Structures are given as structure tokens and as C-alpha cells.
Amino acid sequence: MKKSNINKNALYESHLLEDWFSPKIIASLNNEYIKVVKIKGDKVPWHNHENSDKLFYLLEGKLLMEIESSKAFYMNTGDLFVVQKGINHRVSSVDECKIMLIERKDTLVQFYPRLPKP
Known part of the structure; x- marks a missing residue:
């Protein structure tokens, strides 16, 4: 099987994308x-990825990033941030904002309605 290069914007x-909150693999x-x-x-x-880091690259807009036990901050167009594995965020x-995400194919996500109490 011949592999081809990928060239996408x-x-x-x-x-x-037609829907919000529906990631598309490109x-x-x-x-x-x-x-x-x-x-x-x-x-x-609130959730975490127990087995892998996740990269956020803001393509367009302004995004509020909240990390457990840290001060929330805004990401702007062109900003990049990596959430380390196991960190609630x-x-x-x-x-509307548009984000590029990079994460392992086998990423496991754990959701929390509220942050767990320490």
C-alpha cells in the first residue's frame, strides 16, 4: 500500500466544522x-487524560484554560499550551474559538462533574 503525504490547513x-465540541481528526x-x-x-x-499529555494550539479566538490548583488564564490566537497527563483541566x-489538538490515539479521558475533593 502506497502512503501519501498529508497537506492540510x-x-x-x-x-x-458544523458543530461545537465535536473534534475532527485531520x-x-x-x-x-x-x-x-x-x-x-x-x-x-473538568477532566484529565490519565495516560498522555495533550497539546492545545489556538487557531482563532480566545480560550479560557483552567488547570486544577492553578490560576486560570486566557489563550489567544497562536498560543500553544500542553496539559500534562493526569492534570485536571x-x-x-x-x-467561538477554533483549536488544534494533538493527543495520543489511545488517550483515556476521565470526566468529573466537579473537581474531586483533596
């Missing part, structure tokens, strides 16, 4: 998926 791919690299997603609002619950956005 992540921002363009994110503009094709490519794979070794054992990772490269995804695009658009979000608006605060529907992403959530994201939200007042206005």
Missing part, C-alpha cells in the same frame, strides 16, 4: 491524532 479545516502522526475543534460556551467538564470560550 488546520484553520481551513476548522471552518468546515491527520495522524506516529501514535498521535491531530484534531481540530470549535467551541463556544462552557460545556467541557477544562476549557471554555465566550465567543
